[in-house]
Amino acid sequence: MREVAVVGIGHTAFGNLSQYDLVDVMGYSAMDAVDDAGIGDHRRLIEQVFVANMGGGILNHQTAIASSLVSRLGIEPAMAETVENGPASGASAVKTAWMAIASGMVEVAMVTGGELMRSVTGWEATDFVATLLHPEVEYPYGLTLPGFGGMFTRMYMERYGLTERELAMVAVKDHQNGMKNPFAHVKVECSLDALSHDSESEAANPYMATPLRLYGMCPVSDGAASLILCATDSPAMKYFQKSEPVRISGIGSATDTHCVHNRKDPLHLKAVELSAQRAYAMADITAKDISFAELHDAFVILEIAISEEVGFFERGTARKAIAAGDTTISGKIPINSSGGLKSKGHPVGATGVSQIHELVKQIRGKAEKGRQVKNPKHGLAVNFGGFGNNVVSTVCSKM
């Protein structure tokens, strides 16, 4: 298989962009990636476009979005497909583009992930995301992803002794990073005391899905991110001289049972573990070689649980590492230097692409002051679909 590199990256701000058109938002990040790659006059080098989007049909009454984006960018007759894989759509689209290039089918491809979720009410957005649950035995009850986040958190706390204060530490750390990320949706600095246990916490940080509180969950966001990928042995690489290319050295995905209650141990996120192992094997590395990671913290408990499944910590011990500062920017294994979904935001189709955007930015050494990881060599992104029933892990490495 051919080696594939990211040669251009683009990103919109995450937040409330509901006054804009979905494809315009995607187009903005796509042209940002074209500019970063330095191919403004050669954008027709892009032979194939993969669009990651989960809710265009439901939320925005728009379908066939990839075709629309190609036309908006004026790069017809490039091939175009939309990839829908729930909240893992972004990394799935990157994986599909990687396969198209690695197989030799195309030389250059673009991936754009985008979502406009704030064009509907919060209740409607919550219902939209819940459509990924089982349509007969989960969804009809009013169960939602935060509901499963709450039940998962309770199981974890009762088994391993995790405290609400330790959960809040993850949110505080993520917001510290997000404050320095120009793309972040919720740039609010949080204090540990305000988020945990004192008399004001009920007002400032109410329970949403016990024992998860408001600041234990990601916001509902709009936004887009784009990547341009090229085979490293392609003659087209001569056009990508402006920005440092970063290799996609490993990519793997895995699935688990649709219904959480059917898992022998619901705390064991098998698809996370397996997808990471597959990505490490392809990159010929182990968890110990990873310099930093973007983990899908739609709920803060997931940052903790995923960090254990991918091999950074033993099960039940991540909380100690967090309390010791090991996951901060200057720690042993910085996690969610972007602010994560928690602070940066979670436009579902964009998230997986945005995570890899962050890996590339960090490996290039171009992250903003105060959130640049020191000399990163390998970065891991985990894009978590469903409640862990479809997960994509990606390793990016310095060339």
Next chain:
Amino acid sequence: MVDFTQYVPKKKAIFAHICPNCGEKYYPAPMVCHTCGTRRDPTGSKFAEWPVEELKGPCTLLTWTRLTALPVGFNDRYLLFGIVEFPSGIRASGLLRVESPETGMKLFARADVVRTNRGTPEVGLVFEKSKSRVSGATGATGRNPEVAAQHS
């Protein structure tokens, strides 16, 4: 031609399916037994539909949450949800009608209307402390008369 009206529920009941070959129990039902590969056909046209077992009665609460961020269509202040395990080992998610749940507590499961969707009542599993019904209750929502009495 398949008569799909045969699937319209005739009574409030939720069923586990049992593989006729190896006896493995499933909720919800798969199309193929994960253990022995026996096929299941809900139309009965190519393969037999599997025998069923009603999910009801004693169960143990494995985990739960009180959810205030509800989706559109639910006009409650909150709802309680749980995952339970039946003595047979089958697990299920459902609506908790217990105001102060505790992990590990013994509950009773039965089928009841869990919401009305565009005028159509939808039946699901509810988990309660005792077998007795609470008339008019839709769940532990703050509207439950038993709960209201506790809070008054």
